[in-house]
Amino acid sequence: MTELLIRNGFVYDPINKIDGEKMDIAVKNGKIVEKIEGKRVKKINASGMMVMPGGVDIHSHIAGAKVNLGRLLRPEDHYKDVEPRTSKTRSGVGYSIPSTFTTGYRYAKMGWTMVMDPAMPPLKARHTHEELNDTPIIDKATYPLLGDSWIVLETLSEGRIDECAAYVAWELNATKGYAIKLVNPGGLEAWGFGRNVSNIDDTVPNFNITPREIVRGLCKVNQLLHLPHTIHVHTNNLGKPGNYENTLKTMQCVEGLNHNNRPLIHITHCQFSAFAGNDWRTFESAADKIANYINAHNHVTLDMGQVVFSDTTTMTADGPFQFILYQLSGNKWINGDVETETSSGIVPFHYKRSSYVHATQWSIGLELALLIKDPWKILLTTDHPNAGPFIAYPKIISWLMSRKAREKMMKRINKKARSKSLLPTIDREYTPYEIAIATRAGQAKALGLKDKGHLGVGADADIAIYDLNPEKTDLNANPRLIRRAFKHAAYTIKDGQIVVKGGEVVKSISGRTFWVNVEAEKALVETRILKEKFAEYYTVQYENYLVPEHNLAVSAPIQVHAEV
Amino acid sequence: MTVSMRPKYLFKVPVNARNISPDAFASQTIDKIKKFEVWEGNKKRTLGELFEITGESGETPKETSIQVTGDLRRVKRIGEAMTEGEITIEGNVGMHLGEKMKGGTITVTGDVGSWLGAMMKGGTITVKGNVGDYVGAAYRGSMKGMMGGAIIIYGNAGNEVGCFMRKGLIKIYGSAGQFVGIHMHNGTIFVQGDTEGRAGASIIDGKIVILGNAASVLPSFTFDDVKKKVKVDGEEILGPFYSFTGDLVEKGNGKLYVAKAKNQHLDFYEKYL
Amino acid sequence: MPIVKNVTCPICGTFCDDIELTVKKNKVVDVKNACAMGEAKFLNYSDPHHRNLNPLIRRNGTLVETSWTEAIKKSAKILAEASYPLLYGWSSTCCEAISAGIELAEEIGGVIDNTSSVCHGPSILSIQDVGISTCTLGQIRHRADLIIYWGSDPYSAHPRHLERYTAFTEGRFQPSEWKRYVSRLRGVIGKKKLERASQLALMEEFSVPPITGNQFPPTLETEKERKLIVIDARRTHSAEFADYFVQVEPNKDYELLQAMRMLVKNEELEVEKVAGVPVGVLEKIVDVMIGCKFGVLFFGVGLTMSSGKLRNIDAALALTRDLNFATKFVIMPMRGHFNVTGANMVSIWQTGYPFSVDFSQGFPFYNPGETSAVDILSRDESDAALVIASDPVANFPRVAAQNLVKNPLIVIDPEKSATALMADVVLPSTFVGIEAEGIAYRMDGVPLPLKRVVKPPKGLLSDEEILRRILREVRKLKRSQRRSNA
Ligand code: SF4
């Protein structure tokens, strides 16, 4: 194992409250250690550079059935962005939905070392894991879609919370999942017959339950199981004008469940859920309303879902929403429902500066990030590739850090959007410390990943070094330098190994796949009953549904003890 | 100024020669041109290894003309994205000739493979022989085919001429295969000979004129009228023509003109007059 | 005797996973739950007369036994030296082998193509133009009240498709139809007897009159029941079970589909008949489609290979997409080989493209028609080939097959296929799903494990292992080449 000493960098390690202090970081056996000596130690001179924990991405669609269908749909997208093979790397394609190898390399080149795929249909879990196995360098995890699972709906509607928890624990184990994902809860089941739910209190057709009950129920389950992350929620009515009220209700509906002032719910790609107005003409930002609520409460974390102006590919489990997007855009459309569990949809989408709606969406994401005071509460994502591909992160970092960068873009967007945007009234500029929170520390904390997102002793030696000197450069005035530095990390270190140098992959390794292994007092699920249900609901055999651990290239189970 | 090229042997595997183009050759010495990189299958070669090259190139692309003589049926992508100048090919040539071309002219005396002038934006391509499928089409999955310029074919063309075409002109003096103009958004296609049917499938707009036998007209076209003549690129073509509008499945407003003389089997439409 | 349960059947795209095998002395002696096709495979797969049991190499024109080392070395040499090698097949092996194959193709700068380029390739190209509204098969079992098979004869090609996923299953929102199935089966058998009798009596070729006419069967107009419609150019076996059979004039599927799209969009047709079907009948069918709660259209190679090819699917995809404005409607290709879907899936996530991937310039390039096996071979552009888990000599057009065998050819196959007999190197492999494990994807993209239920004959390697060995050998060759160059 390599021993490394990273010398003299400006270290940003918010979890350990280190804010740009010049110091050394020592690495041994893939972990951060107190100090290291000897001849075998490889020294990296990081003076004049920023040293941060490896980037973490709480929500990025990088693998699985839907992502792959998205790739299938878009040869014209790959064609314009190819990666030839090198002596160290496999070939591949970009742009908005890169092939798996390219995904791993591109994240690593930016200094990111862990990425969560947020939408795994349990029935196709094996597929997600096969792709994650083929995604090099970075660590990964994936969230099974559970908000429309028949067994969840049935147990919750009958108030059988313990049974639901048992089932969820079984699903996490069966699918090697990490967290409970809800997408348009109830709406996806309704989409099975081409319908949807209209708000959090609408009844799900054929099931005696409302989205509110599903969210509250799974939130309780999450607590019972002591899962590391909160429930991860894509709200009802996402992408529709006026949806912010529903978003507020979704956050409010779990308020009472709080007992220890810890987050209970993660609202993902919040930009898409912060729309005011009655229709697309009166559509406007509700970022201030969401921000006010978040500033007054501590039980919610968000991620941005920041729009980047580009030709991208939208893909969510929200089948009915994707159908609307197809109608709005007239682009090609894929729908892919999954029996008993969920749905999905894919539509290529071009965010244009000249469009009032798109430009306003761009503004909303940044407004949220700048109006919410506590950077631990809002994390940087593009909901890759929904609001833009992840390779745009350096750009977004520059918008957050530099008012000048925002103003530059403002000049080029739709006039009406510009005049209505709240951005001109906001002076705030993220510090490097806050960027480190939004892109790594905050993400790891929200995910409950104890060894990620920081550089304290014992942490995984996942480190990014950026060639950016906070003492010598006026960062706010030089957004171009920010972008350049974050685009190509000077070094990326993964598990103590130098994988990227000067923005190029110098070594490819397999990352780990994290999943939660719930241990409980008693056997959680009565297998016989589950098997019976299973035979009735699925077209595959119970045994063939389970993903064995050896299907994961490098399995990294996290043990938790449930309360049931 | 002309650069003359002749293949040194008959290529067995595909040769990817996107830099046989006035834009690449302009202001380069022959020695330099000989060092240009090309792919022969998976092997990197130089132009000089594959071709005899003589002559002189012009200062600018516009002043550069390239003449290639020989059997080039496995040579792909000649003239890709060229902006100006001239390429003359004496013989047959492979796929993607003049793809994404922006200007200048390409002339071929023999036959050409598929994707001739795919996604081209400007310039003129003239082919004396026959061509393959997908003339002026888009890349897989893209909805942006030919966006300008002109393709003139004296021989026959294959299937899906002008697929996803947006603008420009395609003229075929021979016959064409199935699905002439499929998914076309705009532009003009003229076929002097016969077609194998389904012309205008799923078009949104644009004009297709067929002088020969049209085989069939899709049920999703509505019959408008009998027209004495139609205009193609400013030129009047005498009919009479059955005139259709479609494709209604795409709420299209494209025009399909089919000469009455060769299409007696369509006379039942006259009852709607 | 040990019984192995929940075995997946490595034959057709239905990819049943409920097979029970009885194994005695390393031999499958009994098969439960499989159809005749699946049962025959499990019982007879290892007929030594048809099996390759040793690596073979061609010497002086004849195939002779050789060692693995030599066979692998020879294969690596052929592939490493080639300028435009073709790697073809893949649909009847596991994803792990496909993955190794893609790595090999990248390493040697070759073209890798799977059999979908000659079956559902057109479907995929159309999906790339139009998109697709689809789902997993369980959705259909639970919800579909209208099931259409077009250009597909599940009864013959996917025998358990009807019983496991569609017309004759029971689902949460769809009660069982199996009683109807039995009564109809009796009817069919009775009718067959009548047919035969009438044939004898008339001593002339008996032709079944198409049901299409102005008489619409009453079953289609009743509510609630699951309805089965079969559309085909000929009256197939499956048509006999259908509530309604539409006989489409051969090669006129495109016209019929576009006409249906017109009716879905409330446009009027100016013709009286489309593809031999009276517009009145068509209107009723479209009414049933719009009126259903959940409809599905399965299509087979009968549609992808009829005149118009990918554009037929283009129209079918658009039709089902448009129907979603009125109701729920999905569409699904009836994939043939058990893992043709997996071959596409792995190729997509590793290269971005589902088949016909050309690595000759060091990155993936895709353009079926240009980079597809049949087209490359028809134009005689490749200079070597590796064929795995398929038999192109038996299936490809003559010119393509001729050009395939005139260049150096490597075949990986458990069986003595026509292609293997023409090869320069034959690498005998195990039967994945019987003798080797792996992962494969059902036609709707559900991944399932392939089991190893018996031990393979001695000395045989899995497809994956063979490919990995070739890959290692190719790398070795290249390294020594680089060294000698330097
Ligand atoms: S239907 Fe297909 S998969 Fe199922 S048993 Fe028969 S051959 Fe095997």
Ligand SMILES: [Zn+2]
């Ligand atoms: Zn998302």
